[in-house]
Amino acid sequence: MSDFKLSNPRLSRRQALAGLGVAGAGFIASPSIILAQTPDAIRFGHLTPRTGFLGPLGEFAVQAVDLAVEEINAAGGIMGRKLEVLKEDSVNPQTASTKAERMVERDKVTCLLGEISSASCLTIAQVAQRTKTLFVNTGGNSDALRGESCNKYMFHIESQNSMYVKTCGRSLMSQGLVKGKKWFSLTADYAFGHDLLRVAKRFMESNGGQFAADKLIPTDATDFSAVLLEIRAAKPDLVISNLAGNQITNFLKQYAEFGLTFPVAGFGFDTALAWAAGKGNFGGVWPVVWHHLIDTPGTKKFVADFSKKYGKPPENQAWGDYNIVKIMAQSMNELKSTDTAKIMEHWEKGAKFDVLKTRPGFFRASDHQFMHEMYTITALPQAEVKNQYDIFTSSGPVPGPGEDLEVIATTKEENVCKMA
Amino acid sequence: MSTLFIQQVLNGLLDGVYYLLIALGLSLIFSLGGIVNLAHGAFYAVGAYLTVTLGPHIGFGGALVVSPLSVALLGIAFERGLFQRFYRSDPILSLLLTFGLAMVAEQTLRMIYGAPPRSFSIPDALRGQIFLGDFIYSKYRALLLLIAASCVGGLWFLLQKTAFGRVVRAGVQNPDMVGALGISLKPYMMAVAGIGIGLAGLAGVLLAPIYSIHPAMGQEIITPAFVVVVIGGLGSFWGVVVAALLVGVVKGITIGLGFTQWSTAVIYLMMLLVLLFRPRGLFGERIQRFE
Numbered sequence: 035m036s037d038f039k040l041s042n043p044r045l046s047r048r049q050a051l052a053g054l055g056v057a058g059a060g061f062i063a064s065p066s067i068i069l070a071q072t073p074d075a076i077r078f079g080h081l082t083p084r085t086g087f088l089g090p091l092g093e094f095a096v097q098a099v100d101l102a103v104e105e106i107n108a109a110g111g112i113m114g115r116k117l118e119v120l121k122e123d124s125v126n127p128q129t130a131s132t133k134a135e136r137m138v139e140r141d142k143v144t145c146l147l148g149e150i151s152s153a154s155c156l157t158i159a160q161v162a163q164r165t166k167t168l169f170v171n172t173g174g175n176s177d178a179l180r181g182e183s184c185n186k187y188m189f190h191i192e193s194q195n196s197m198y199v200k201t202c203g204r205s206l207m208s209q210g211l212v213k214g215k216k217w218f219s220l221t222a223d224y225a226f227g228h229d230l231l232r233v234a235k236r237f238m239e240s241n242g243g244q245f246a247a248d249k250l251i252p253t254d255a256t257d258f259s260a261v262l263l264e265i266r267a268a269k270p271d272l273v274i275s276n277l278a279g280n281q282i283t284n285f286l287k288q289y290a291e292f293g294l295t296f297p298v299a300g301f302g303f304d305t306a307l308a309w310a311a312g313k314g315n316f317g318g319v320w321p322v323v324w325h326h327l328i329d330t331p332g333t334k335k336f337v338a339d340f341s342k343k344y345g346k347p348p349e350n351q352a353w354g355d356y357n358i359v360k361i362m363a364q365s366m367n368e369l370k371s372t373d374t375a376k377i378m379e380h381w382e383k384g385a386k387f388d389v390l391k392t393r394p395g396f397f398r399a400s401d402h403q404f405m406h407e408m409y410t411i412t413a414l415p416q417a418e419v420k421n422q423y424d425i426f427t428s429s430g431p432v433p434g435p436g437e438d439l440e441v442i443a444t445t446k447e448e449n450v451c452k453m454a
Numbered sequence: 455m456s457t458l459f460i461q462q463v464l465n466g467l468l469d470g471v472y473y474l475l476i477a478l479g480l481s482l483i484f485s486l487g488g489i490v491n492l493a494h495g496a497f498y499a500v501g502a503y504l505t506v507t508l509g510p511h512i513g514f515g516g517a518l519v520v521s522p523l524s525v526a527l528l529g530i531a532f533e534r535g536l537f538q539r540f541y542r543s544d545p546i547l548s549l550l551l552t553f554g555l556a557m558v559a560e561q562t563l564r565m566i567y568g569a570p571p572r573s574f575s576i577p578d579a580l581r582g583q584i585f586l587g588d589f590i591y592s593k594y595r596a597l598l599l600l601i602a603a604s605c606v607g608g609l610w611f612l613l614q615k616t617a618f619g620r621v622v623r624a625g626v627q628n629p630d631m632v633g634a635l636g637i638s639l640k641p642y643m644m645a646v647a648g649i650g651i652g653l654a655g656l657a658g659v660l661l662a663p664i665y666s667i668h669p670a671m672g673q674e675i676i677t678p679a680f681v682v683v684v685i686g687g688l689g690s691f692w693g694v695v696v697a698a699l700l701v702g703v704v705k706g707i708t709i710g711l712g713f714t715q716w717s718t719a720v721i722y723l724m725m726l727l728v729l730l731f732r733p734r735g736l737f738g739e740r741i742q743r744f745e
Contacts, residue, residue, distance in 0.1 A: 093569035250715035283666035312573030
């Protein structure tokens with residue numbers, strides 16, 4: 035292309051552009067490196083995916099942490115010292131592990147918090163165990179993390195898959211959608227989905243349901259039209275979603291587009307994905323760990339503060355990250371210590387914590403799973419939707435007022451945990 | 455053969471058309487400028503986000519016109535400001551440039567619109583389904599298909615039947631000769647970048663009501679689009695068209711046979727086979743300067 039008369043770029047302009055580019059890249063890539071560290075502060079490490087298909091949820095987690103830190107410092111910090119949280123994008127299991135290690139070794143954080151991906155939880159837990167640092171999982175659902183991969187230094191404020199399945203399952207049973215019914219299930223084809231499918235299948239079979247079909251969906255699939263044709267041909271009694279992340283939004287949008295009318299329910303869910311589905315597209319029955327319409331003083335205050343700061347209500351991922359920062363600060367203040375062993379002992383003895391619901395929750399000693407109330411939400415008919423956020427109605431707390439909190443969790447037989 | 459299987463093949467065929475809007479632009483820009491535009495998906499994302507922003511003010515119909523045009527102008531600006539500096543340099547440089555651009559674009563969308571996906575629905579007037587015997591298709595997708603097919607047809611006409619197209623095709627084969635005839639390729643490059651990138655913007659608008667709109671959506675679409683270009687062969691208009699439909703059909707067959715979990719992997723397998731046995735793609739032309 036020698037005749038192509040290309041203008042000779044002036045060196046100065048190119049340099050200026052290059053300079054801008056480097057500065058821009060630096061600004062975007064490294065917010066945590068710029069963070070000044072106060073020498074006397076108590077530091078927590080927070081890791082969660084902020085890019086990739088779980089990134090949308092990670093943003094709520096980070097915003098919730100910032101809000102909690104602000105409130106704690108306004109109330110005097112921890113033992114009179116300022117609280118600082120180092121926050122990083124965990125990206126993938128390998129990076130998560132490297133960053134966790136750096137936070138512990140170099141930044142001397144007193145504990146590690148966060149995550150959404152079950153796979154990253156596992157690698158961070160290994161760092162936690164090796165360095166004897168406390169790690170609290172705020173978003174990884176896999177039962178295996180509380181079972182075969184359970185770990186003395188890992189606690190879970192996020193509910194396990196079984197709690198989600200049994201919570202939503204109760205609602206399905208009461209609607210007569212389990213016994214003798216045919217389910218068409220769609221499952222995200224990776225660790226979380228497989229774990230959820232296993233738990234869902236156990237629930238369905240033990241309650242007399244059966245699969246019309248059971249399809250694994252690649253995580254990068256965006257088009258569901260082919261699967262929708264299959265669902266239509268199979269005529270199931272219920273369509274079950276074990277999908278994850280953006281898959282859920284895509285599925286909801288296209289299910290409405292194809293006008294299918296089989297009831298829909300899911301065992302894994304995030305409110306932000308329903309908000310993203312848009313007007314007239316959200317349908318079905320879904321379990322959540324928490325949502326912004328719960329009628330308790332704690333939730334009302336949290337939702338008001340969060341909405342004021344960020345201009346939108348928090349979604350369920352914000353709940354875990356907000357509460358664990360609060361629980362950790364409260365525990366350290368009560369114990370007057372940041373010592374990992376003391377905090378673990380305190381929690382294992384069944385210390386109770388308010389988590390914005392009607393009943394306080396606690397970590398059960400056997401697998402470190404937080405025991406607390408959950409909810410099922412049901413999509414409102416389009417005509418009753420008043421704004422983009424309040425698009426569902428909620429069940430009361432599950433388990434109900436008179437019931438043991440453990441009834442929705444795994445039994446010791448269902449999920450064997452041998453703490454190392 | 456069951457009717458469901460036939461439905462899946464048909465559905466796959468229609469699916470393939472969505473890839474076309476992205477893949478044709480990619481192929482055009484590469485053929486003429488030698489630039490592998492990894493930022494092509496980012497322009498698709500910008501098209502979708504513009505629709506979310508403009509939709510409530512000018513309606514979906516308005517966005518359908520304004521968004522692709524804005525994206526096309528943006529494309530021309532990038533072609534003039536950045537791409538044109540790399541037409542004669544080592545391809546690795548433009549690869550780095552567009553890779554970087556894609557990342558900057560994604561993060562910029564995240565900073566402006568936030569990481570959570572944005573909602574956008576099919577306009578009420580376009581909701582509903584079409585039934586052809588047992589086959590069901592949504593009205594909206596039928597419209598999408600119609601628009602996409604007209605664009606492909608229009609582009610074919612432009613490239614094959616007009617003076618503009620003759621210069622572009624000559625430029626792909628032998629830019630030096632075009633120059634010797636006293637024709638500057640500069641305005642043609644601008645136009646091709648504008649058309650190619652505008653088509654990506656159009657795909658963004660058309661898919662916004664049915665796909666999830668999130669900052670990384672460009673990444674999702676760029677990889678299958680590249681696969682289509684590689685399978686079809688560079689420089690061949692019909693190669694890309696056939697490859698897009700083929701990818702759709704093979705996906706449909708895979709799902710029809712019950713292997714849903716393989717529906718993504720299978721297109722990469724196809725690419726592997728094509729690269730092994732026909733490295734230039736199914737219909738790839740021999741382009742002297744790329745050999």
